Amino acid sequence: MAPAPRERDLPRGELALAVYSHLHRHGTHTFEHAVQSLGLESDEVSAARDELLRLGLITSENSDSHVAILPESAVIKALEVGQRRLTEYRGAIADVHGTLDEIVNRYMPLGSSRNEEVTLSVLRDQRRINGYLDAMTSLAREEVLTMHPGPPPPLESLTESLDRDLHLAERGLRLRTIYLRSLAATGYVNDHLRTLESYGYEVRLAALLPVRMLIFDRRRALMPLNPTSIRSGAVVIESETFVQSLAGFFDYCWQNSSPLSATDETDAQSGLTEHDQAVLRMLASGAKDEAIARGLGVSVRTVSRTVGELTHRLGAESRFQAGVRAAQRGWLD
Known part of the structure; x- marks a missing residue:
């Protein structure tokens, strides 16, 4: 032994x-x-x-x-020493992270990896989605892009998001958002957009937006699992290369939208409003009134009335003929 x-x-x-x-x-x-x-x-x-x-x-x-x-004093002193060492350790870790970030930014630019992985994470409930948004409010460093088609978000949802919106603005990021024009006609939505502008957001409106989308630093994106239902959950996409493409799509929509303060102006040549042009494009693609209404965030009755007026102006006897004549006149360009 x-x-x-x-x-x-x-x-x-x-x-x-x-x-x-x-x-x-x-x-x-x-x-x-x-x-x-x-x-x-x-x-x-x-x-x-x-x-x-x-x-x-x-x-x-x-x-x-x-x-x-004494043992009691010894414990207190030992804890104080441990806390001091922990603080020093955290500071050292922060310095290391800062150095690594600088190395990545300088020497590992986009495209340095030929086989970049795309990570997808599904968030099924609103609690997890809100948690992700809270995290990204702190993690985003340069830019946040958001695109909001219909239907109008609940007033409570917009109110709850204001703290995140203000926190992002206070951190000095570039913040751009596009809303469906018809949504801005809703009083509380318009008030929300005016508040965002006062925070420093760039806000634009579009007659038609294809999908809800949030992009953080052109590296992470949050999109709905089902574009027609915001209650079905969301998917988080992490891939700089892939999300850069989504950001390019956002930039295209941004260029084809108008400032919040601008009215729905009439085209000088065709006499069509932005709303009319959006209806015609969707009509020419074969979309039904219900799909057009959902895409534009308006009622089916409004779409039917607009289609009737456009068909009459074009001297057409059917929706198909209206689409053909609109194309012939260059109204779909």
């Missing part, structure tokens, strides 16, 4: 604890008496003294003598 280890065989931390235990049992003994009683050698004495001083478990009476402090 192997003999029990002597104190000198113990690791540094356990050696220091053995000395402190001896001091605590013999309250009148100094550190020097304890190490003599334990039979420690000079290097072990130095190691134990350094560890106990570092943890605040002994204090100096004079240059040649050290005594143990």
